[in-house]
Amino acid sequence: MYSIIYVEESVRDTPQTIQILKRYQNAAIVDCSHYGELFNRRKQNFRTQKQEPTLIIARKENKRVLPIPGEYAIEAKYNFYFSHMLNCLYDCRYCFLQGMFRSASHVIFVNYSDFKTDLTSHIENTEDSICFYSGYDCDSLALDPVTNFTRNFIPLFKPYQHAFLELRTKSTQIRNLLAMEPLPNIICAFSLSPNEIVDNYEAKTPSLNARLAAINRLRDAGWNIALRFDPIIFVDGFYTVYKQFFHHVYAALGDRHIHSITLGSFRLPKIFHKNMKRLYPDEPLLINGLSLTNGQISYVENLEKKMMAWCENTLKSLDSATPVYIQQPTV
Amino acid sequence: MNTFIMALKHEAYHLIKRYRLVLTVHQPFKVYQTQNMRVILSGVGKSSSYAATKFALKDRSTHHGLWVNFGVAGDRALPIGSLVSVSKVTEDTSARSWYPSIKQNPHCYVKELLTCNTPISQYPLNSACDMEAAGFMDAVSDAISSEHIHVLKLVSDNPSSGVGDLTKILMKQLVAENIDLVDAYIKLAEQNLSIEPKNLPSNVGKIFQGQHFTVTQTRQLLELYRSFSALCPEETWPNIELNSRDTASHIIAKLKLQITQLSPKL
Numbered sequence: 001m002y003s004i005i006y007v008e009e010s011v012r013d014t015p016q017t018i019q020i021l022k023r024y025q026n027a028a029i030v031d032c033s034h035y036g037e038l039f040n041r042r043k044q045n046f047r048t049q050k051q052e053p054t055l056i057i058a059r060k061e062n063k064r065v066l067p068i069p070g071e072y073a074i075e076a077k078y079n080f081y082f083s084h085m086l087n088c089l090y091d092c093r094y095c096f097l098q099g100m101f102r103s104a105s106h107v108i109f110v111n112y113s114d115f116k117t118d119l120t121s122h123i124e125n126t127e128d129s130i131c132f133y134s135g136y137d138c139d140s141l142a143l144d145p146v147t148n149f150t151r152n153f154i155p156l157f158k159p160y161q162h163a164f165l166e167l168r169t170k171s172t173q174i175r176n177l178l179a180m181e182p183l184p185n186i187i188c189a190f191s192l193s194p195n196e197i198v199d200n201y202e203a204k205t206p207s208l209n210a211r212l213a214a215i216n217r218l219r220d221a222g223w224n225i226a227l228r229f230d231p232i233i234f235v236d237g238f239y240t241v242y243k244q245f246f247h248h249v250y251a252a253l254g255d256r257h258i259h260s261i262t263l264g265s266f267r268l269p270k271i272f273h274k275n276m277k278r279l280y281p282d283e284p285l286l287i288n289g290l291s292l293t294n295g296q297i298s299y300v301e302n303l304e305k306k307m308m309a310w311c312e313n314t315l316k317s318l319d320s321a322t323p324v325y326i327q328q329p330t331v
Numbered sequence: 332m333n334t335f336i337m338a339l340k341h342e343a344y345h346l347i348k349r350y351r352l353v354l355t356v357h358q359p360f361k362v363y364q365t366q367n368m369r370v371i372l373s374g375v376g377k378s379s380s381y382a383a384t385k386f387a388l389k390d391r392s393t394h395h396g397l398w399v400n401f402g403v404a405g406d407r408a409l410p411i412g413s414l415v416s417v418s419k420v421t422e423d424t425s426a427r428s429w430y431p432s433i434k435q436n437p438h439c440y441v442k443e444l445l446t447c448n449t450p451i452s453q454y455p456l457n458s459a460c461d462m463e464a465a466g467f468m469d470a471v472s473d474a475i476s477s478e479h480i481h482v483l484k485l486v487s488d489n490p491s492s493g494v495g496d497l498t499k500i501l502m503k504q505l506v507a508e509n510i511d512l513v514d515a516y517i518k519l520a521e522q523n524l525s526i527e528p529k530n531l532p533s534n535v536g537k538i539f540q541g542q543h544f545t546v547t548q549t550r551q552l553l554e555l556y557r558s559f560s561a562l563c564p565e566e567t568w569p570n571i572e573l574n575s576r577d578t579a580s581h582i583i584a585k586l587k588l589q590i591t592q593l594s595p596k597l
Contacts, residue, residue: 004418028418030418030433031443032430041472045477048523049478234595281554281561284562288593
């Protein structure tokens with residue numbers, strides 16, 4: 001898949017790097033001194049790079065575990081995110097990463113032991129509930145066969161009942177998870193969208209049915225499943241499309257227990273939206289019905305309120321037992 | 332338009348011939364060009380290469396094409412005539428590095444390159460060596476999107492046939508023998524480039540004949556027009572009233588308002 005791999009000199013000989021490079025024996029390997037030389041350089045085009053992304057294997061020096069904004073929290077008292085990877089295999093047109101990063105290269109940080117030290121220190125600093133989100137700057141599972149992220153990080157949570165890990169994904173790469181003992185404090189959170197959205201805006205992702213099948217296999221194996229309906233996107237025939245979608249999801253899941261549901265409408269910080277519009281000036285999704293409010297680009301107020309209220313009510317009518325959390329930035 | 336920065340006429344000779352490039356500029360650097368391609372002869376050394384690249388960058392209309400530093404290089408291991416797509420350029424004196432784009436293909440090696448101040452006979456262990464690429468990269472990297480920048484080298488000398496044996500005839504011959512590979516490489520490199528339209532369609536542009544738009548306003552107008560086209564692909568121009576007193580900023584404001592009013596209804 002990767003024809004060019006850049007490797008930071010500091011991690012050139014680590015077992016993790018060697019393992020990854022073994023999978024790509026035909027790739028050109030290029031040494032670099034710091035991933036930022038490539039990833040953060042000024043003149044780059046995310047859209048062009050996305051057609052054929054390169055891989056960068058690097059070390060994350062600091063700021064490995066960061067607090068998330070309060071409004072994105074679900075149940076835990078303390079909430080953090082960490083990223084063993086930057087960028088994503090998939091190419092979702094609404095994804096904020098396109099506006100946040102200058103480069104579409106995939107970066108894998110292989111110094112897992114440093115991440116684990118930081119996570120452990122956060123966990124052991126509190127007896128209150130603490131949750132870590134791993135799918136903010138990447139899809140948690142999409143590259144799991146290469147990174148072995150789950151096999152490396154999930155066992156860390158086993159001794160700590162008050163610590164939770166959310167894996168946020170659209171992927172069906174669940175083989176590693178199925179081979180492990182399920183833990184009650186791991187949340188496999190699947191992002192789901194109607195087929196109309198998957199087909200038009202979620203390039204390279206598994207179909208809705210493939211995701212639902214993966215969910216069922218994980219749930220049947222004993223893993224916690226959460227549903228993430230975020231972003232909710234305005235489409236023609238919105239009510240019909242989303243009604244059919246929610247019913248389809250619940251028909252597929254049957255009476256399997258769901259940990260939680262989050263709902264969020266399409267929204268972006270102004271600067272990300274500006275960058276994305278520059279990349280895709282002809283994309284109606286980035287224009288249609290959006291307005292600027294308090295530094296955020298989102299659907300015009302009435303539209304957003306109606307969409308979200310309708311989705312929340314519909315979901316509650318289908319499933320009154322699962323808590324529904326609304327994801328909305330507070331300004 | 333693709334831009335090639337090359338040190339010597341002998342290296343460029345067969346490119347000029349093949350693409351029928353015409354000498355259009357004599358000073359400060361010789362420029363050979365057609366509509367789609369130009370070769371700028373920088374002279375030898377990284378300072379010359381830097382200066383020629385800066386000169387070439389002044390023509391902003393060329394910024395969306397490929398920018399290629401092409402020429403001969405020495406290498407410890409590769410046979411004479413090998414084509415190398417350079418993955419990393421390091422300047423020997425400062426140890427600064429740059430990363431040109433690379434395109435892997437079976438006929439082309441991928442290798443690092445060291446740019447030296449003088450010809451050398453002790454070849455570096457793991458990289459090819461030349462005298463220009465660092466100057467090119469230094470000049471081009473701040474101005475051109477990284478996917479457009481390539482450094483291509485032909486191995487002209489190695490431990491068994493040193494730089495002293497390199498003649499003008501050999502240089503010409505090496506390029507002639509590899510010109511099809513270079514051409515194929517360039518075609519491959521061009522494939523992924525996104526060429527965004529930079530102007531309004533002519534029928535829409537005509538509406539504004541006689542109006543003065545600044546560079547920023549022209550960009551805003553193009554962006555707004557593209558937003559409108561994305562939302563209303565069947566229509567050529569929004570239904571807004573323009574009159575002769577409307578300034579460029581009035582027109583932009585009216586267009587913005589029109590697009591806002593296209594909000595969807597549930």
